Amino acid sequence: MGRAPCCDKMGLKKGPWSSEEDQILISYVQKYGHGNWRALPKQAGLLRCGKSCRLRWINYLRPDIKRGNFSEEDEESIIKLHEMLGNRWSAIAARLPGRTDNEIKNVWHTHLKKRINKNSDDIICKKKKSDSKKEFSQKRHSTCSSTTTNVTDQSGAPTSSSMQSSQPSSSDLSSVAETTSFAAEESNNNVDDNKVVVVKDENNMERQFSEISSNFLEIDESFWSEALSVENSNTTYDPSEFSYPFSSSSINSVELAYDYGTNDTIVHDMDFWYDVFVKAGGSPELPEF
DNA sequence: AAGCATGGCAACCGCCGTCGC
DNA sequence: TGCGACGGCGGTTGCCATGCT
Numbered sequence: 001m002g003r004a005p006c007c008d009k010m011g012l013k014k015g016p017w018s019s020e021e022d023q024i025l026i027s028y029v030q031k032y033g034h035g036n037w038r039a040l041p042k043q044a045g046l047l048r049c050g051k052s053c054r055l056r057w058i059n060y061l062r063p064d065i066k067r068g069n070f071s072e073e074d075e076e077s078i079i080k081l082h083e084m085l086g087n088r089w090s091a092i093a094a095r096l097p098g099r100t101d102n103e104i105k106n107v108w109h110t111h112l113k114k115r116i117n118k119n120s121d122d123i124i125c126k127k128k129k130s131d132s133k134k135e136f137s138q139k140r141h142s143t144c145s146s147t148t149t150n151v152t153d154q155s156g157a158p159t160s161s162s163m164q165s166s167q168p169s170s171s172d173l174s175s176v177a178e179t180t181s182f183a184a185e186e187s188n189n190n191v192d193d194n195k196v197v198v199v200k201d202e203n204n205m206e207r208q209f210s211e212i213s214s215n216f217l218e219i220d221e222s223f224w225s226e227a228l229s230v231e232n233s234n235t236t237y238d239p240s241e242f243s244y245p246f247s248s249s250s251i252n253s254v255e256l257a258y259d260y261g262t263n264d265t266i267v268h269d270m271d272f273w274y275d276v277f278v279k280a281g282g283s284p285e286l287p288e289f
Numbered sequence: 290a291a292g293c294a295t296g297g298c299a300a301c302c303g304c305c306g307t308c309g310c
Numbered sequence: 311t312g313c314g315a316c317g318g319c320g321g322t323t324g325c326c327a328t329g330c331t
Binding site: 014015016017051052055056059060102103106107109110111 | 297298299300
């Protein structure tokens with residue numbers, strides 16, 4: 001069953017590309033483009049399969065390829081992106097202009113994975129930081145004013161009441177961020193995992209965030225760096241491409257990642273989320289970019 | 290200097306999703 | 311609706327360079 005690999009065709013060359021082959025491919029693509037990879041080698045006079053041509057072009061011959069060693073910043077970006085996206089090399093590459101998925105994958109396996117393991121001590125430190133954030137979150141219950149309501153969905157998924165349909169336009173986001181404020185009172189000072197914070201924006205529109213402290217702990221540097229990357233991409237993002245929320249039970253994450261969960265998803269300005277996060281009791285020391 | 294081990298990286302393989310017929 | 315062609319992706323392989331003994 002299944003299609004035979006295209007390179008199984010008789011007479012097709014495999015292995016490293018010669019400079020002559022490279023030149024043929026480059027000049028052909030520059031002249032005619034690469035509308036059909038399978039047909040390309042035949043038309044260009046290359047004894048390669050289309051897949052091989054495509055790979056060679058994408059990973060090596062493309063004019064916008066940034067060659068050379070990865071900078072420290074690049075490597076940090078990869079580590080953070082991998083933390084958020086996992087082994088989705090193409091998604092990571094899309095956020096690093098000029099770098100290919102193959103290159104990033106290689107760098108990860110040869111350098112960064114080892115570095116991560118080596119830095120496991122740092123992860124422990126990060127955990128301690130999260131613990132202090134939790135402490136901060138609990139402490140604020142005695143000082144921060146807000147209203148709370150019960151979350152009714154047993155699965156932990158956002159309830160319909162917490163997924164509001166009214167959405168600000170993208171252009172409104174900055175102003176919303178500046179003026180978001182808490183509703184005036186808190187009915188219960190105890191930490192209760194079934195409560196949500198109700199935040200009102202400048203239009204007096206209620207916006208709900210759960211107070212499940214463990215969910216708050218998921219909103220760490222990774223969240224902010226991903227939010228930043230989404231913001232910098234300057235496009236409407238695809239929720240499926242966004243690693244937050246990790247699960248439907250992460251009510252805060254849902255609320256943060258989606259603009260109240262409608263189909264017309266809008267990404268809030270990161271300042272907005274930071275404002276909400278801090279006002280909701282997140283450590284003001286975070287994020288650290 | 291020779292042989293072996295290890296690392297780095299280009300390229301390949303096979304699976305999957307999408308699209309057109 | 312089913313099927314094949316195709317592109318894209320992630321995992322893996324294998325070659326070559328370098329380091330070590």
